[in-house]
Amino acid sequence: xxxxxxxxxxxxxxxxxxxxxxxxxxxxxxxxxxxxxxxxxxxxxxxxxxxxxxxxxxxxxxxxxxxxxxxxxxxxxxxxxxxxxxxxxxxxxxxxxxxxxxxxxxxxxxxxxxxxxxxxxxxxxxxxxxxxxxxxxxxxxxxxxxxxxxxxxxxxxxxxxxxxxxxxxxxxxxxxxxxxxxxxxxxxxxxxxxxxxxxxxxxxxxxxxxxxxxxxxxxxxxxxxxxxxxxxxxxxxxxxxxxxxxxxxxxxxxxxxxxxxxxxxxxxxxxxxxxxxxxxxxxxxxxxxxxxxxxxxxxxxxxxxxxxxxxxxxxxxxxxxxxxxxxxxxxxxxxxxxxxxxxxxxxxxxxxxxxxxxxxx
Amino acid sequence: xxxxxxxxxxxxxxxxxxxxxxxxxxxxxxxxxxxxxxxxxxxxxxxxxxxxxxxxxxxxxxxxxxxxxxxxxxxxxxxxxxxxxxxxxxxxxxxxxxxxxxxxxxxxxxxxxxxxxxxxxxxxxxxxxxxxxxxxxxxxxxxxxxxxxxxxxxxxxxxxxxxxxxxxxxxxxxxxxxxxxxxxxxxxxxxxxxxxxxxxxxxxxxxxxxxxxxxxxxxxxxxx
Numbered sequence: 345x346x347x348x349x350x351x352x353x354x355x356x357x358x359x360x361x362x363x364x365x366x367x368x369x370x371x372x373x374x375x376x377x378x379x380x381x382x383x384x385x386x387x388x389x390x391x392x393x394x395x396x397x398x399x400x401x402x403x404x405x406x407x408x409x410x411x412x413x414x415x416x417x418x419x420x421x422x423x424x425x426x427x428x429x430x431x432x433x434x435x436x437x438x439x440x441x442x443x444x445x446x447x448x449x450x451x452x453x454x455x456x457x458x459x460x461x462x463x464x465x466x467x468x469x470x471x472x473x474x475x476x477x478x479x480x481x482x483x484x485x486x487x488x489x490x491x492x493x494x495x496x497x498x499x500x501x502x503x504x505x506x507x508x509x510x511x512x513x514x515x516x517x518x519x520x521x522x523x524x525x526x527x528x529x530x531x532x533x534x535x536x537x538x539x540x541x542x543x544x545x546x547x548x549x550x551x552x553x554x555x556x557x558x559x560x561x562x563x564x565x566x567x568x569x570x571x572x573x574x575x576x577x578x579x580x581x582x583x584x585x586x587x588x589x590x591x592x593x594x595x596x597x598x599x600x601x602x603x604x605x606x607x608x609x610x611x612x613x614x615x616x617x618x619x620x621x622x623x624x625x626x627x628x629x630x631x632x633x634x635x636x637x638x639x640x641x642x643x644x645x646x647x648x649x650x651x652x653x654x655x656x657x658x659x660x661x662x663x664x665x666x667x668x669x670x671x672x673x674x675x676x677x678x679x680x681x682x683x684x685x686x687x688x689x690x691x692x693x694x695x696x697x698x699x700x701x702x703x704x705x
Numbered sequence: 706x707x708x709x710x711x712x713x714x715x716x717x718x719x720x721x722x723x724x725x726x727x728x729x730x731x732x733x734x735x736x737x738x739x740x741x742x743x744x745x746x747x748x749x750x751x752x753x754x755x756x757x758x759x760x761x762x763x764x765x766x767x768x769x770x771x772x773x774x775x776x777x778x779x780x781x782x783x784x785x786x787x788x789x790x791x792x793x794x795x796x797x798x799x800x801x802x803x804x805x806x807x808x809x810x811x812x813x814x815x816x817x818x819x820x821x822x823x824x825x826x827x828x829x830x831x832x833x834x835x836x837x838x839x840x841x842x843x844x845x846x847x848x849x850x851x852x853x854x855x856x857x858x859x860x861x862x863x864x865x866x867x868x869x870x871x872x873x874x875x876x877x878x879x880x881x882x883x884x885x886x887x888x889x890x891x892x893x894x895x896x897x898x899x900x901x902x903x904x905x906x907x908x909x910x911x912x913x914x915x916x917x918x919x920x921x922x923x924x925x926x927x928x929x
Contacts, residue, residue: 396828422831423840429832435825439847448843449833497833 351501351533355392355402357557364388364400364557370550372407375527375534377548377565379541385557386537387432390503393535394429395422406501428494430504434486436478442489443474449497464495467529468522484515488522495526502526502534508543523547545569545585545625546704570666570673582657582664582675583627585704590620599644606669607647609701623704628664628677630699635686637695645698649674651690654683667696706903713880714888714904721796721884722864725803729811729860730853732804737815742824756809763806767873770802774874794876799884802874803864810859818852819845855919862915866908 350372357364364385370376378386392400395411398419404412411420428449436445450461465471468488478486487507494502507523508516520543526534527547538544544551544565551568553560561568570584588602588609598613602622609624616622637646649667657664663683667674674696688694707715740752758766774780774792781791792798822845830840846853868886875882877891885904892901 394832396831421836422828423834423836427832429829431825431829435829437826437829437844437848448830448835452834452839493833 350407352403352405353389353393355389355397355400355404357388357392357397357400362388362557364392366554366557366559368552368559368562370552370562371533373531373533374549375536375547376550376552377544378535378537378552378554379539379544379548380554380560381539383556384554386539386554387505388557389554390505390535390537393501394427394503395420395425396429426497426500428497428499428502430487430490430494430502430507432505432507433510434478434483435490436481436486436493438478440478441474442470442476442478442481445478445489446474446493446496449493453497461496464492467495467525468492482515483511484518487511487515487519491522491526495530500532502530502532504534505537506539508538508540520546541583542625542702542704545583546623566673570675582677583625583630584672584674585623585625586672586674586701587621587623590614590616590618590622593618604670604672606649606672606674609647609698610644611701611703614703625702625704626674626698627700627702628675630701631667631674631676632697632699633665633676633678633682633686633688634695634697638697641697643697643699645701647674647696647698649694649696651688651692651694653690654688667694669696708900710879711888711900711904714883714885715907717796717880717882718865718884718886721799721803722861724800725807725864726811726857726861728800728804729807730857733808733811733815733856733860736808737812738819740812740816741819755812758806759809763867763869764873766806767802767870770798770805770870770874774798774801793874794878794882796875796881799871799875799882802870803867806867806870807860807863810863811856814852814855814859815849818849818855821852822848851922854922858915858919862912866912 351370352368353370354367355364362383362385366385366389378389380386388397391397392402393404400412401414402412403414404410410418411425412418436442437448440448446461446465465474468491470485470488470492473481473485473489478489481489487510491504491507508519511519524547536543536547548565550563551565552562553568561571563571566585569582586604586606588604590600591603591608592601593599593613594601594610599610600612600614602609602611602624611624614622637648647669649669652666652668652673655664655666657677661679662677663680665676665678665683665688667676676696686694736751736755740748740755771793772778774784776782776785776791784790784792792801826844826848827837827840830844831837835843866886867884868890871882871884871887875884875887877883877887883891885908889901889904889908892898892904
């Protein structure tokens with residue numbers, strides 16, 4: 345995927361025991377996930393983009409504007425950057441009602457409001473909370489208000505620092521649909537810091553993988569997750585993301601067929617209408633391989649694939665096999681023994697048996 | 706019950722404490738802000754200087770202020786050059802001395818309030834397009850309100866209760882520098898115990914009420 349580099353970010357931050365050193369050209373729309381373990385520099389990078397790290401050296405070009413250029417002494421202060429920032433923990437002003445929190449940034453923006461307040465309120469489902477004080481809100485509600493508050497300033501760039509990290513699973517699943525709507529409805533680039541592969545798979549279009557303050561990989565979501573040279577820490581959870589369309593509902597067996605260019609996948613009956621687009625994730629450990637189309641198996645999902653490449657996995661007992669399913673990359677994690685027995689080599693046609701798919705919506 | 710002289714002393718004391726509290730809130734806020742935010746190596750030095758009146762005998766502070774503001778001191782030379790005369794034994798001189806003397810009682814609660822707020826609310830305000838001044842007045846000030854109330858009460862009460870500095874800098878001039886604490890001293894010197902009782906009892910009651918107010922509002926948050 346070639347990406348028009350609307351954002352050029354080169355930063356150097358040096359602290360005792362930690363150095364961030366990145367040089368990124370990033371797309372001007374869609375969701376870019378900054379992904380990595382804690383301490384990898386994701387949040388620091390996000391703060392550099394926002395201008396919150398005043399000691400950072402480097403360059404930030406945003407859609408033709410220079411926000412920072414240390415060699416020329418240019419540093420646009422945070423309050424002059426057209427950004428929205430959602431902090432990891434609740435950051436609502438405790439002395440202001442939800443409505444006044446929403447108004448705080450909004451009334452300080454003089455240019456036209458591309459995102460109306462009503463739209464932000466409706467998008468995040470918070471219209472019934474407007475007159476409450478922040479301490480009367482649940483954690484999930486607070487984060488939704490914080491997101492709406494950032495959106496209400498009509499930012500040209502939305503920065504989100506693990507907005508779900510402080511929430512339990514139930515609250516997370518309460519907010520994720522709202523984030524997906526943002527992804528679908530907003531035209532602005534979103535940078536989303538996360539250490540959860542599932543969140544990234546569900547929301548991102550573009551992934552920047554960071555480790556120890558450096559960029560390990562940056563690229564489109566599907567290509568990146570299907571790469572075999574990811575650091576070991578990520579291959580134990582290796583898997584790919586596939587986008588598919590609901591093609592058929594089998595009422596008798598309560599199944600739904602999802603079609604993508606590599607074939608059809610059956611999942612338990614979905615409520616969505618035909619034609620609805622869904623993302624699902626196939627973990628490498630849930631894919632097994634066979635030389636022929638296996639008969640007499642309980643596994644429902646069999647896809648014809650071609651071997652692209654074989655790589656070492658996180659354990660010496662396993663290998664990762666990169667496959668092509670009608671142009672969509674898949675990864676299978678199989679034992680080295682099976683690999684040798686089947687004589688797997690690049691270019692070989694095989695059948696992939698998919699034991700499970702994780703639907704991401 | 707109170708003679709005119711006593712009433713004048715009470716009035717002067719209240720006037721002094723009010724003026725000093727207002728000046729301290731204006732001067733103390735930037736100092737407390739700087740102390741709460743800075744990573745400068747001077748933080749310790751400035752913090753210690755501000756806190757000195759907590760431990761110094763008031764006579765020591767009063768002595769140095771007297772020297773500095775007196776006709777041969779640097780401040781005294783300046784004020785004479787400007788045609789203001791010298792400050793000791795005037796109300797203005799008393800105000801300046803009291804500002805120094807009560808400074809820690811205003812700066813320290815403010816500094817603690819600013820430290821408790823932390824940088825995050827300011828960062829949030831900046832991402833919502835508020836410039837630093839705007840953020841200070843719309844976010845920090847309301848969040849630090851309990852700190853400001855504590856600082857104002859302590860600064861006021863401490864100024865009402867000063868004696869040594871007043872004696873060194875202000876002397877005992879009716880309606881100019883004779884505050885309640887000095888007036889009590891005068892009454893006792895003159896063996897007017899009944900009059901001393903009234904003023905001393907009033908001070909006791911005032912101080913108790915101030916501290917009662919202060920300690921009952923601990924833990925209460927202001928924005929509700």
